[in-house]
Amino acid sequence: MSGSAARIAGGQAKAPGGHNPWIVALVVALATFMEVLDTTIANVALRYISGALAVGPDESAWVVTSYLVANAITLIASSFLAKRYGRKAFFMWSVALFTLSSVLCGFAWSLESLLFFRVLQGLGGGGMAPLAQSILADSFPPEKRGQAFALYGVAIVVAPVIGPTLGGWLSDNASWHWCFLINGPVGVIALALMYWLIEDSEAAKRERRALREKGIRFDLVGFLLVATFLGSLEVILDEGQRKDWFGTSTLMNVFGVLTVVSFLAMMPWLLTAKNPVIDLRLLKRRQFSACFVVMLFTGAVLISTTQFIPQITQEYYGYTATLSGLVLGPGGIMTVVSMLVVGRVSSFIQPKWLIAAGGTIVALGLYDLTRLYGDTTFGFFAWSRIYIGIGLPMIFLSVTSASYEGLPKDKTDQASALINVARNVGGSMGVSLAQNVLAYRSQFHQSRLVDTLDPSSPAYQQTLSQATRYFQQHGFAGPDAQNQAVAWIGQQLATQVAYWAYIDVFWVLAVLTAGLVPLALILKTVKLGGGAPAAH
Known part of the structure; x- marks a missing residue:
């Protein structure tokens, strides 16, 4: 049984693949909850992180900002990639990358390693929220979507509420590492359930075939320009004060040039490209x-x-x-x-x-x-x-x-x-x-x-x-x-x-x-x- 317009079997609407749509919704909400949780769970642990890695509070703030920027970079590409390669496949790859990088964050041995893994975590998490909404829309008939999105909304809202308290408790009673390691078992369970329960709808499959037949390709140039601009700008904002901005710092001057050049190239490209990564x-x-x-x-x-x-x-x-x-x-x-x-x-x-x-x-x-x-x-x-x-x-x-x-x-x-x-x-x-x-x-x-x-x-x-x-x-x-x-x-x-x-x-x-x-x-x-x- 397939298709976004769910068929009725025994009075129960089915999701693509013939599964109960509410079970699909719970799995999707679980993955989204895990991703949104990580936007706040580390905030109260920054003091522990800065102490353990021997860095100042301003440097430990990179743990938050690097995740957000990487998350934003993936967001701009997620819609096309999901349509081109399949929602289920892209969602599972996103959850897998998020879970693996979360565990690696927990084993980070320096600020540099933590930030690298945190960027990977943000790249994995960026595609999860919009894809979750697409999967829910495909799994429920129109008259039931409001209830499904309400469940999804609860996950989005409750996760930031729990994040700081859970992160603080883990940091005080176990270690700041567990703010990230906790995603490991949850991510593995979510991946197993997704593999079993989630299927692309017939409409999504037709859209994927149409994109392939038309030969529409991902706007890699636009994506790289946007990623370079956002990444370079964030380095300047985070490091500028400590490096005395552009006075004597070669690092600041290099990233300043990258920011200006990528912005000047990005604007005309995105405004004139036939299929820009972001409109x-x-x-x-x-x-x-x-x-x-x-x-x-x-x-x-x-x-x-x-x-x-x-x-x-x-x-x-x-x-x-x-x-x-x-x-x-x-x-x-x-x-x-x-x-x-x-x-x-x-x-x-x-x-x-x-x-x-x-x-x-x-x-x-x-x-x-x-x-x-x-x-x-x-x-x-x-x-x-x-x-x-x-x-x-x-x-x-x-x-x-x-x-x-x-x-x-x-x-x-x-x-x-x-x-x-x-x-x-x-x-x-x-x-x-x-x-x-x-x-x-x-x-x-x-x-x-x-x-x-x-x-x-x-x-x-x-x-x-x-x-x-x-x-x-x-x-x-x-x-x-x-x-x-x-x-x-x-x-x-x-x-x-x-x-x-x-x-x-x-x-x-x-x-x-x-x-x-x-x-x-x-x-x-x-x-x-x-x-x-x-x-x-």
């Missing part, structure tokens, strides 16, 4: 380009806050990785609730109003984070994340439906790929931007505080005297007590610098998010109730 002509449409920018900024806020809240709570508030993950938990739960509510109200409220409202709520949540200080509590961070969790689904769901407005049906694949690329690239750029703001503002506040710190001032001498007495009372004698006091004052200064720098980071993210509001208001009014087409 940039869609960005000429005001509606779609506005949605693209909205998703770019939203990805930046989502990923950067998921990394920086655990980072500050572990470094300056003494939280364990598990507790840092739990800080994000209430916000994740609220995201699930908000998605359910937004899904209902979106049938009678225009996307532009939901995006504007969501941007306002997220900006206020980020503004709330600018009020942090030395005695900030768990509840403060949790509530700030809850506000963000309420607003983000209002943006994500609405921008997806708004982006398809006015597009021909044969462009929905390309539109879906571009919107997902915007989310991932925005996420990696957001992390890099936040790291650079943190570094620059730390230097700024450090110099300002040191300038105002006068060792001969009465206030300084009084503080030094009190601190010296404290250390004398705790077993330090003479010069040792005073040295400890001076070190303590320096530590307090560094901590205050860090608080102010993180506050500046949250200010920048709040301003960026607030900028989404006027951008949302220029979106067109769309027809409500139809829903966005499924990405194939």
Whole structure:
């Protein structure tokens, strides 16, 4: 029994291959859950990773950004490759690469090896989400697809909620390696079930034959240009601050040239090619380009806050990785609730109003984070994340439906790929931007505080005297007590610098998010109730 229009046997609709479509949906959701989980599971483990591999926090952030960029690169190619070589085959190859590279990440012996395996992991994971939607659409009759996509949506939403808490617990109680090794057995089980359960529909087979007969080939030139541009740009954003940008660094100059040259070659190629790997002509449409920018900024806020809240709570508030993950938990739960509510109200409220409202709520949540200080509590961070969790689904769901407005049906694949690329690239750029703001503002506040710190001032001498007495009372004698006091004052200064720098980071993210509001208001009014087409 085959075909996307499932036949009825005993009252039960069958998926291609004659299997129960709900079992197929569970297998697809399992694989997708595993991939989405890896966008957040390592965030709370970065402190352990940087310690084990002897690198700084800014370098360990590559673990997040390298995955997102590689993921985005595969996204642009996944639609064509799946059509050309078969959805089942490409999906299984993607899961196999993702699983193998996950295990290799767990055995990484240096930052360089971890980043290499993490890139492979991102390349494997990039094709899984869009292919999962195509397989679900083929496995269910039209009247049942809504329920199937609801199950898929639960996996997409719940995975980022569980990721930080699970990653923190594994890091505290086992090892950071298990944040990646856990994918091994899950991936093997998923592969075995896919081989048994998933079959390409007759429509997909006909499409594959048609592509072969027409001799339509993959746009390798366009793909390499896009990959070079995104990869080189990310190296610049991640390494620029540490390498002093383009002043003395040969590495920065080389990647700067690569970025400019690949961009200048990429634009005319993609705009004029007969079958481009990604259709940039869609960005000429005001509606779609506005949605693209909205998703770019939203990805930046989502990923950067998921990394920086655990980072500050572990470094300056003494939280364990598990507790840092739990800080994000209430916000994740609220995201699930908000998605359910937004899904209902979106049938009678225009996307532009939901995006504007969501941007306002997220900006206020980020503004709330600018009020942090030395005695900030768990509840403060949790509530700030809850506000963000309420607003983000209002943006994500609405921008997806708004982006398809006015597009021909044969462009929905390309539109879906571009919107997902915007989310991932925005996420990696957001992390890099936040790291650079943190570094620059730390230097700024450090110099300002040191300038105002006068060792001969009465206030300084009084503080030094009190601190010296404290250390004398705790077993330090003479010069040792005073040295400890001076070190303590320096530590307090560094901590205050860090608080102010993180506050500046949250200010920048709040301003960026607030900028989404006027951008949302220029979106067109769309027809409500139809829903966005499924990405194939």
